[in-house]
Amino acid sequence: MNSHMNTAISAAYNARKEPRQARSTMTVDAILEATIQVLLADGTARLTTTSVANRAGVSVGTLYQYYPNKQSLFFAVNENYLDMLASRVEAVCRDQHGKPYTEMAAALVETYVKVKTERRDMTRVLYLAAGEINVAGPVEMMTRRIEAASEAMFATASDGPFENLSTLNLTILNVLFGTVRSFFDRNMSDLLEYEFSAQIVSMFCAYLGSAKMRSVGSSTVA
Amino acid sequence: MNSHMNTAISAAYNARKEPRQARSTMTVDAILEATIQVLLADGTARLTTTSVANRAGVSVGTLYQYYPNKQSLFFAVNENYLDMLASRVEAVCRDQHGKPYTEMAAALVETYVKVKTERRDMTRVLYLAAGEINVAGPVEMMTRRIEAASEAMFATASDGPFENLSTLNLTILNVLFGTVRSFFDRNMSDLLEYEFSAQIVSMFCAYLGSAKMRSVGSSTVA
Amino acid sequence: MNSHMNTAISAAYNARKEPRQARSTMTVDAILEATIQVLLADGTARLTTTSVANRAGVSVGTLYQYYPNKQSLFFAVNENYLDMLASRVEAVCRDQHGKPYTEMAAALVETYVKVKTERRDMTRVLYLAAGEINVAGPVEMMTRRIEAASEAMFATASDGPFENLSTLNLTILNVLFGTVRSFFDRNMSDLLEYEFSAQIVSMFCAYLGSAKMRSVGSSTVA
Amino acid sequence: MNSHMNTAISAAYNARKEPRQARSTMTVDAILEATIQVLLADGTARLTTTSVANRAGVSVGTLYQYYPNKQSLFFAVNENYLDMLASRVEAVCRDQHGKPYTEMAAALVETYVKVKTERRDMTRVLYLAAGEINVAGPVEMMTRRIEAASEAMFATASDGPFENLSTLNLTILNVLFGTVRSFFDRNMSDLLEYEFSAQIVSMFCAYLGSAKMRSVGSSTVA
DNA sequence: CATGAATGAGCTTTCATTCAT
DNA sequence: AATGAATGAAAGCTCATTCAT
Numbered sequence: 001m002n003s004h005m006n007t008a009i010s011a012a013y014n015a016r017k018e019p020r021q022a023r024s025t026m027t028v029d030a031i032l033e034a035t036i037q038v039l040l041a042d043g044t045a046r047l048t049t050t051s052v053a054n055r056a057g058v059s060v061g062t063l064y065q066y067y068p069n070k071q072s073l074f075f076a077v078n079e080n081y082l083d084m085l086a087s088r089v090e091a092v093c094r095d096q097h098g099k100p101y102t103e104m105a106a107a108l109v110e111t112y113v114k115v116k117t118e119r120r121d122m123t124r125v126l127y128l129a130a131g132e133i134n135v136a137g138p139v140e141m142m143t144r145r146i147e148a149a150s151e152a153m154f155a156t157a158s159d160g161p162f163e164n165l166s167t168l169n170l171t172i173l174n175v176l177f178g179t180v181r182s183f184f185d186r187n188m189s190d191l192l193e194y195e196f197s198a199q200i201v202s203m204f205c206a207y208l209g210s211a212k213m214r215s216v217g218s219s220t221v222a
Numbered sequence: 223m224n225s226h227m228n229t230a231i232s233a234a235y236n237a238r239k240e241p242r243q244a245r246s247t248m249t250v251d252a253i254l255e256a257t258i259q260v261l262l263a264d265g266t267a268r269l270t271t272t273s274v275a276n277r278a279g280v281s282v283g284t285l286y287q288y289y290p291n292k293q294s295l296f297f298a299v300n301e302n303y304l305d306m307l308a309s310r311v312e313a314v315c316r317d318q319h320g321k322p323y324t325e326m327a328a329a330l331v332e333t334y335v336k337v338k339t340e341r342r343d344m345t346r347v348l349y350l351a352a353g354e355i356n357v358a359g360p361v362e363m364m365t366r367r368i369e370a371a372s373e374a375m376f377a378t379a380s381d382g383p384f385e386n387l388s389t390l391n392l393t394i395l396n397v398l399f400g401t402v403r404s405f406f407d408r409n410m411s412d413l414l415e416y417e418f419s420a421q422i423v424s425m426f427c428a429y430l431g432s433a434k435m436r437s438v439g440s441s442t443v444a
Numbered sequence: 445m446n447s448h449m450n451t452a453i454s455a456a457y458n459a460r461k462e463p464r465q466a467r468s469t470m471t472v473d474a475i476l477e478a479t480i481q482v483l484l485a486d487g488t489a490r491l492t493t494t495s496v497a498n499r500a501g502v503s504v505g506t507l508y509q510y511y512p513n514k515q516s517l518f519f520a521v522n523e524n525y526l527d528m529l530a531s532r533v534e535a536v537c538r539d540q541h542g543k544p545y546t547e548m549a550a551a552l553v554e555t556y557v558k559v560k561t562e563r564r565d566m567t568r569v570l571y572l573a574a575g576e577i578n579v580a581g582p583v584e585m586m587t588r589r590i591e592a593a594s595e596a597m598f599a600t601a602s603d604g605p606f607e608n609l610s611t612l613n614l615t616i617l618n619v620l621f622g623t624v625r626s627f628f629d630r631n632m633s634d635l636l637e638y639e640f641s642a643q644i645v646s647m648f649c650a651y652l653g654s655a656k657m658r659s660v661g662s663s664t665v666a
Numbered sequence: 667m668n669s670h671m672n673t674a675i676s677a678a679y680n681a682r683k684e685p686r687q688a689r690s691t692m693t694v695d696a697i698l699e700a701t702i703q704v705l706l707a708d709g710t711a712r713l714t715t716t717s718v719a720n721r722a723g724v725s726v727g728t729l730y731q732y733y734p735n736k737q738s739l740f741f742a743v744n745e746n747y748l749d750m751l752a753s754r755v756e757a758v759c760r761d762q763h764g765k766p767y768t769e770m771a772a773a774l775v776e777t778y779v780k781v782k783t784e785r786r787d788m789t790r791v792l793y794l795a796a797g798e799i800n801v802a803g804p805v806e807m808m809t810r811r812i813e814a815a816s817e818a819m820f821a822t823a824s825d826g827p828f829e830n831l832s833t834l835n836l837t838i839l840n841v842l843f844g845t846v847r848s849f850f851d852r853n854m855s856d857l858l859e860y861e862f863s864a865q866i867v868s869m870f871c872a873y874l875g876s877a878k879m880r881s882v883g884s885s886t887v888a
Numbered sequence: 889c890a891t892g893a894a895t896g897a898g899c900t901t902t903c904a905t906t907c908a909t
Numbered sequence: 910a911a912t913g914a915a916t917g918a919a920a921g922c923t924c925a926t927t928c929a930t
Binding site: 246249280281282283284287 | 892893894895896
Binding site: 571574611621 | 710711793794795796797798802805806809833834836837840841843844845846847848849851852853861862865866868869870871872873875876877
């Protein structure tokens with residue numbers, strides 16, 4: 001878990017100092033891991049700096065030496081998570097270059113859903129907690145990376161091309177992000193893996209197909 | 223805004239007493255309106271019972287005579303809002319019975335988006351705050367009402383019918399709910415009204431179209 | 445339950461006005477009875493003026509028309525109870541005039557214990573609550589009445605007389621009051637009725653016997 | 667005053683953490699002492715956590731680091747006091763082994779009364795406040811210790827033995843505890859030191875004497 | 889007289905943050 | 910660097926009491 005990127009947009013939430021020694025790195029990681037544990041065990045409301053420090057096996061004082069405030073803790077956890085998410089999606093997108101768009105859509109959805117459902121409870125808690133702190137920065141970062149990767153991928157579709165690719169892409173991603181969240185918010189995340197991932201893929205394919213057709217000839221809706 | 227429904231699932235969050243005098247009714251409404259105002263002005267984190275009471279022009283004691291705890295305030299606001307949302311969607315769905323599914327999809331999306339964008343800031347704040355309190359009850363209630371209304375509508379489509387209607391319907395609604403939220407979370411809600419509502423409609427139509435076709439003869443995707 | 449004596453020492457705790465109408469008397473009694481009910485059901489800590497009014501079937505406003513503050517409620521309950529206690533003991537003492545002191549002691553103890561154990565839970569709650577409000581007035585009143593009645597009784601003992609009667613009497617009564625309370629405080633009030641009343645009587649008889657003997661001839665202890 | 671015993675029965679009222687630094691120990695003691703001071707100065711009703719903290723010269727936060735709630739404060743004071751009381755009585759009982767029971771009774775009463783009258787105001791306030799919080803645990807503990815010590819003592823009386831020693835002992839102690847309290851409740855604690863301790867001793871001696879006689883031959887009362 | 893809505897001082901408790909050791 | 914005792918602002922909530930209706 002590389003917790004030491006400097007990608008944060010809001011400086012106020014950044015970790016206080018860059019650890020150079022092995023001991024510090026371990027401490028920083030322990031604190032982040034403890035944050036997740038507490039989050040999972042007690043929820044956002046009971047996430048206190050003291051409880052995180054205790055679980056990490058350090059003192060509060062030490063915690064504050066690496067994270068200037070409580071929010072930076074949560075910020076860092078999100079940063080890590082979203083970085084991982086973006087990386088995995090980017091990798092898959094790269095792999096799909098040149099394939100038909102149906103496969104691309106399937107791979108995109110499958111990967112995103114897989115990452116989200118691998119640690120269901122953590123996903124859930126991060127969704128919930130996101131409202132309490134401003135994670136717009138890391139989220140936007142992740143989003144842009146995925147948008148870029150996805151658009152680049154679809155541009156190479158063997159059965160393309162698409163008119164208005166960037167609009168299509170943005171729509172697809174917002175739908176993907178939102179729909180997945182919707183299933184988690186409604187406690188229906190288990191349905192995603194079976195029936196509904198397929199439905200989403202199916203929807204994307206129909207959508208892309210119709211967009212492509214329109215580019216050649218016909219059909220208007222709404 | 224009728225704030226006196228008794229539809230709440232969780233009793234703990236229900237309003238404490240039914241106002242019997244005219245004075246009380248005014249007080250109750252003032253408190254709810256003040257809750258929204260404070261939410262808009264200061265955000266969830268700074269929503270304190272005292273600040274709500276002050277803005278409502280009453281004392282804290284009075285507030286607690288009608289709402290047993292801070293959460294019930296937020297709960298009531300949500301209940302009202304979601305009830306209104308469900309009612310508006312239900313009405314539109316009823317109006318669309320017997321029309322072609324493309325019009326249905328367009329009407330559904332348009333109405334939902336319209337309600338959400340009418341009071342952008344309130345929508346946003348309710349999305350954010352939903353994580354901090356358990357509004358699963360009212361949300362589920364609203365969801366079920368819309369699901370029922372929507373499914374009933376699509377069942378009457380002049381150019382139907384659809385195989386697996388209930389799965390289609392659930393997918394469409396989850397996508398709609400999630401995607402709209404996604405635009406709000408990313409501060410892009412203004413894009414919804416112009417370009418992207420149309421894209422969503424277009425996606426739904428393609429999806430429904432492909433589902434229908436499958437029911438007659440061919441084609442599988444994903 | 446005659447709740448309308450004017451014997452209170454502290455004027456602040458007295459009922460606000462003397463009810464002259466039948467309706468008022470009923471109200472006053474209902475309020476006092478409700479006080480006891482609430483005390484029994486919820487304990488002193490949860491005795492609120494509103495809960496008493498509710499249980500009495502009147503409004504808080506009405507309650508305050510008869511009792512100037514919360515303490516006066518409790519004061520009145522105690523006054524009634526202690527008046528009843530004193531009256532019962534006085535009656536028994538009168539009946540015992542001229543009998544041997546062993547019978548007197550037995551009757552005194554038996555009566556006092558009987559009154560206290562008739563409504564165990566109420567006795568307990570009154571003991572507990574006595575610390576939270578100043579009931580010294582009514583208690584002293586009751587005490588003096590019992591002291592007088594008891595001393596007058598022992599003075600007529602057929603197998604008397606006693607030297608230092610007033611000291612003997614005061615000792616016996618303090619022991620009786622205290623010991624009974626002790627059993628209640630330790631949740632052992634059921635033991636009083638069987639074994640321990642007899643022990644107390646036995647102790648009093650031995651004490652009185654030795655005091656009488658001393659008056660004729662010998663013996664000093666401690 | 668060793669405030670750090672772990673004898674509490676009810677875990678909810680136990681002190682929160684064992685102080686590890688010298689600073690903490692001082693703080694804990696200061697808080698307990700302040701509790702007593704406030705109790706003496708303002709009574710139970712005005713004992714607020716803030717006032718205790720202020721008088722102790724620490725912040726409320728600090729107070730709560732050592733005592734989890736207001737009740738635990740009072741609990742600790744009682745625990746200390748009752749532990750001291752039991753210890754002193756135990757010591758005296760041990761010293762009296764083998765002596766005649768009259769001396770035993772005198773020593774028992776004298777010691778108990780002495781402890782209670784040494785800090786009259788504190789005794790009074792602890793009696794009063796005991797109703798507002800559940801100190802049954804510490805009280806029972808103290809009671810059992812004294813019962814054991816007293817019974818063991820009387821068992822060795824040079825002029826014994828007694829039939830039914832355990833009933834005698836229980837009676838004597840309940841009488842002692844109750845009677846002393848009675849004098850305090852009636853604000854007559856000063857009388858205890860002079861006239862009335864002697865009366866109680868005298869009563870116990872007569873009682874024990876009569877009990878002993880019965881064991882050899884004759885006499886029943888009540 | 890009765891009502892009950894309104895009041896608001898005051899209480900307990902939490903927890904992010906600091907800083908002397 | 911690490912510790913953890915101390916801080917205190919700030920929050921949620923209660924309830925005795927008043928007074929317009």
